[in-house]
Structure formats: C-alpha cells, structure tokens
Amino acid sequence: MKKSPSDSLWRWICVRILTLAIGSVIAIAFCMWLRFNIQNLWIIYHMPQEVKEAFLPLIEHPERNPALFHQVMDQRWGIGYSAPSIMSADWIMVGVLVLVIIPFIVIIGLRSARPLSAQFITLATAARAVSRGEFRVRARLVKNAPEELAQFTEDFNTMTQQLERYEKELHASHVAMAHELRSPLTAAIGRIQGMLDGVFNLEPQQLTMVMKQLKLLSRLTDDLHLLSLAEAGQLTLSKNTLNLTEVLKERAAWLKPQAEACGMLITVKSHTQALYTGDVFRLGQVFTIIMENALRYAADGGNLSIGVNRKGSGFDITFQDKGPGVSAEFLPAMFERFTRAETSRGRHSGGSGLGLSIAQAICVAHGGNIIAALPPEGGLLLTVHLPGQ
Incomplete structure (x- = not known):
C-alpha cells in the first residue's frame, strides 16, 4: 500500500x-x-x-x-x-x-x-x-x-510487534528449557533414588549413568549461558589470524570416527587461501555443531560436502548434506532455541535443540550469520557467512 x-x-x-x-x-x-x-x-x-x-x-x-x-x-x-x-x-x-x-x-x-x-x-x-x-x-x-508522529507511530507499532514476538519466544523458550533441564535431572534423581531404595546396586555402572545425565545437564546450562552472553553482546572473542580450511579439516578429522560409524563421508574443498581473523575456538565450535548436526540427522545421505569460497573480503563456508532435508516452513525456525524438526529430522535423533542457535550467535558475534536453504538436488545447505574484518 x-x-x-x-x-x-x-x-x-x-x-x-x-x-x-x-x-x-x-x-x-x-x-x-x-x-x-x-x-x-x-x-x-x-x-x-x-x-x-x-x-x-x-x-x-x-x-x-x-x-x-x-x-x-x-x-x-x-x-x-x-x-x-x-x-x-x-x-x-x-x-x-x-x-x-x-x-x-x-x-x-x-x-x-x-x-x-x-x-x-x-x-x-x-x-x-x-x-x-x-x-x-x-x-x-x-x-x-x-x-x-506518523513515523513514531510506525516505529512504536514495530516495537510492540517485536515485543509480542519476544514474549512468545520467551514463553516457548522457558517451557522448552524447563523440559530439557527436567529430563536429565529427573533421570539422575530417579537413578540415585533407586540406589538409595535398593532397587539398583551401588556400582560404577549405575554411577556412570548418573554422571552422564549430570554432564548433559551441565552442558545445557553452559550452552544457555553462552546464548545469554551473546544476546547481551557480552560474548568475548579472542581473535587471531587463522586458516578456515585447516580448522574445518581438523574438526572433520576429530569427528571421523563418528562419521565412519554412521557411514558418512565428510569432505572439505577449498580453492582459495582462507586466512581469516576470528576466534578459532568459537568458529571451530560452529563447524563442529554443523557437522554433528549432519551426522545426527543426515547420516543416511552418506556425504557431507564442505566448501570454502571467498566473498568480497570475507568468506562463505557451505555445508551440504544428502539427507532428507527439512520442510520449507521449518527453515525460518531452524536457529531458534530448542527447535527440532518433527518430520524428516526427528526428535529421537538426539540433541538439545540449542546447537544451531549457538552457532548462529557465534557467527553474529563475528558480524556474520548462517543461512539455511533447500537445494534442488535435495538435502540441506547451510552457508556460514563471515564478513571481512
């Protein structure tokens, strides 16, 4: 209009x-x-x-x-x-x-x-x-x-629209957070209570199961803390010159045993000198999250192709799998907290639903972002854009 x-x-x-x-x-x-x-x-x-x-x-x-x-x-x-x-x-x-x-x-x-x-x-x-x-x-x-006044009214309405969306997201996030935190906590308490009641024997195997749930709980709280710092603009980055290709190959080698167990081949292709100034630990965390996401949800595709391309003074890093992909309606919600696809990428595959949110937050802290797309040949294409410094 x-x-x-x-x-x-x-x-x-x-x-x-x-x-x-x-x-x-x-x-x-x-x-x-x-x-x-x-x-x-x-x-x-x-x-x-x-x-x-x-x-x-x-x-x-x-x-x-x-x-x-x-x-x-x-x-x-x-x-x-x-x-x-x-x-x-x-x-x-x-x-x-x-x-x-x-x-x-x-x-x-x-x-x-x-x-x-x-x-x-x-x-x-x-x-x-x-x-x-x-x-x-x-x-x-x-x-x-x-x-x-007309512009102020439009800005006011935009602000209230964002507040409404934030309120809905916050409510949904709190509900999901309570559920995700409750699951490992309930499992650990139930196992300990069983040992106290004599249902389970006090042995290393039982304690290992409790420790596994407590580690999961600790990881969830650490992830939530990282997201809170990122949203508040307080995520500290230790920037140094790094080679993106080398970091990708290192992370792919680290995940090679899991990839072989899943029957997936991870290949890194780069035709350019990919020197970039960023936080090597945080960017490695982004690459690991995306690779683990592919191993968890797209292993039946058999291949994860990673490409590094220069774009202006920055880089575009593409991750394309051959898995079942996701629905087009799910794409805008992929990077929200505790979000998992309910169809092709099911909840039974695991994960807390925070991984892509953390990856996006780290990329935003570097001035970039992650874009999800559905390529014509199928699967899922994630593009990590890192602008020049």
Missing part, C-alpha cells in the same frame, strides 16, 4: 498557524472593505441627482473644490466620519469583527490541531496498554498527522 505523504511537525504547525493568522487578517480586511463599499454605494445611491453629479468627480480629485467636497461628506457621511477617535464607526466595526471572528479562529484552530492531539492520545493509550503487558496493542495512525 502506498504511503501517503505527511508534512513535518514544524511545517505542519507553521502552516496551520499562518493559515489562521493570515486568514483572520484577510477576513477582517474583507469585511471592512465590504462595509465601506456598501455604505458608500448606499449613500451615493440616495443622493439628489444634481449633488451626485457635482460630487462624483470630486471623489477622485477633491482638491478641485475642497469646500463642496467636505460639505457633502459632512452632510451625507456625518461630521464625525473622519474623526480620529477610538469610538469612531470604523474602530467599532473592527472590534465587532474581532469578537465575531475569535470563536471561528478557536473552532478552526481546534479542528486543525485535532490530528496532532488524536495521534498523541492514540499513542498514549497504546503505551499504557503495553506497560500493562498487552503487547498485541497497536497505535492507530491518524489521517493528516505530522510526518514525525
């Missing part, structure tokens, strides 16, 4: 004030002129014909016969017509016109200021609702409002 043009607040106010002021002066001047002309025409129309014939030429040239001119003026218009008195007819007429026009000025002024007042009232009402936690409220844009 095409946005209607609006005046700036300064112009909006000046136009209305000047219009009222100039309009009032013109209205008073027009009324005075009209009253003057009607009076003159009325008096001249009722003059005797011989007086009219003698007087009319003197209107333009009174110096031809000043005595006759003033005599007719005094007789027909009154001896006080030209008297400089505050009580003269002209001043009285001006006073009457001012008294008559003032109410019109007030009414027109209030009507002209109505869009400004209405927009402020709308914003104030919406702000009060937002302060009560009603983030679904939107401020109505009043027609003919100043440009600054």
Whole structure:
C-alpha cells in the first residue's frame, strides 16, 4: 500500500498557524472593505441627482473644490466620519469583527490541531496498554498527522510487534528449557533414588549413568549461558589470524570416527587461501555443531560436502548434506532455541535443540550469520557467512 505523504511537525504547525493568522487578517480586511463599499454605494445611491453629479468627480480629485467636497461628506457621511477617535464607526466595526471572528479562529484552530492531539492520545493509550503487558496493542495512525508522529507511530507499532514476538519466544523458550533441564535431572534423581531404595546396586555402572545425565545437564546450562552472553553482546572473542580450511579439516578429522560409524563421508574443498581473523575456538565450535548436526540427522545421505569460497573480503563456508532435508516452513525456525524438526529430522535423533542457535550467535558475534536453504538436488545447505574484518 502506498504511503501517503505527511508534512513535518514544524511545517505542519507553521502552516496551520499562518493559515489562521493570515486568514483572520484577510477576513477582517474583507469585511471592512465590504462595509465601506456598501455604505458608500448606499449613500451615493440616495443622493439628489444634481449633488451626485457635482460630487462624483470630486471623489477622485477633491482638491478641485475642497469646500463642496467636505460639505457633502459632512452632510451625507456625518461630521464625525473622519474623526480620529477610538469610538469612531470604523474602530467599532473592527472590534465587532474581532469578537465575531475569535470563536471561528478557536473552532478552526481546534479542528486543525485535532490530528496532532488524536495521534498523541492514540499513542498514549497504546503505551499504557503495553506497560500493562498487552503487547498485541497497536497505535492507530491518524489521517493528516505530522510526518514525525506518523513515523513514531510506525516505529512504536514495530516495537510492540517485536515485543509480542519476544514474549512468545520467551514463553516457548522457558517451557522448552524447563523440559530439557527436567529430563536429565529427573533421570539422575530417579537413578540415585533407586540406589538409595535398593532397587539398583551401588556400582560404577549405575554411577556412570548418573554422571552422564549430570554432564548433559551441565552442558545445557553452559550452552544457555553462552546464548545469554551473546544476546547481551557480552560474548568475548579472542581473535587471531587463522586458516578456515585447516580448522574445518581438523574438526572433520576429530569427528571421523563418528562419521565412519554412521557411514558418512565428510569432505572439505577449498580453492582459495582462507586466512581469516576470528576466534578459532568459537568458529571451530560452529563447524563442529554443523557437522554433528549432519551426522545426527543426515547420516543416511552418506556425504557431507564442505566448501570454502571467498566473498568480497570475507568468506562463505557451505555445508551440504544428502539427507532428507527439512520442510520449507521449518527453515525460518531452524536457529531458534530448542527447535527440532518433527518430520524428516526427528526428535529421537538426539540433541538439545540449542546447537544451531549457538552457532548462529557465534557467527553474529563475528558480524556474520548462517543461512539455511533447500537445494534442488535435495538435502540441506547451510552457508556460514563471515564478513571481512
């Protein structure tokens, strides 16, 4: 929809004030002129014909016969017509016109200021609702409002829309977080309670199972802490010059036993000198998360192809698997916390649903991002974009 043009607040106010002021002066001047002309025409129309014939030429040239001119003026218009008195007819007429026009000025002024007042009232009402936690409220844009207020209203509505989305995401994140933290904690407590009740024997195997759940719980809390630091802009990066290709090959070699167990081949292809200034540990964490994600969900594809391509002063690192992929509707939600696909990439495959969120947060901290796409040949394509420093 095409946005209607609006005046700036300064112009909006000046136009209305000047219009009222100039309009009032013109209205008073027009009324005075009209009253003057009607009076003159009325008096001249009722003059005797011989007086009219003698007087009319003197209107333009009174110096031809000043005595006759003033005599007719005094007789027909009154001896006080030209008297400089505050009580003269002209001043009285001006006073009457001012008294008559003032109410019109007030009414027109209030009507002209109505869009400004209405927009402020709308914003104030919406702000009060937002302060009560009603983030679904939107401020109505009043027609003919100043440009600054119209833009402020749009920004306010964008802000409330984001707050509404954040509230939903926060609620969903808290629910998912409680579930994810409860699962290992419940398993550990149940196992310990079983050993206390004599259901399980106190032996290394049972303690190992408890330790496994506690390590999972510790990893979840560490991941959540990292995400909190990233969202607050407090994620510390130790930047040094690194070779992205070497880091990728190192991580692929580290995961080679798991890849062989899954029947997947990880290949790294690079045709460029991939020197980059970044945090080698955090970027290695990103690469590991994406590779583990492919091993967990796309192992049946048999291949994970990794490419390093220069883009401007930065790099694009592509990870393409041959697995079942995901639905197109799931792509925008892939990097949200505790998100797993419910179809092709099932929950039974494992993972907390925080991995891609952490990878995205680390990339954003480097000034980049991760983009997910579905290539025509199938599978899933993840592109890590790292801009130049």
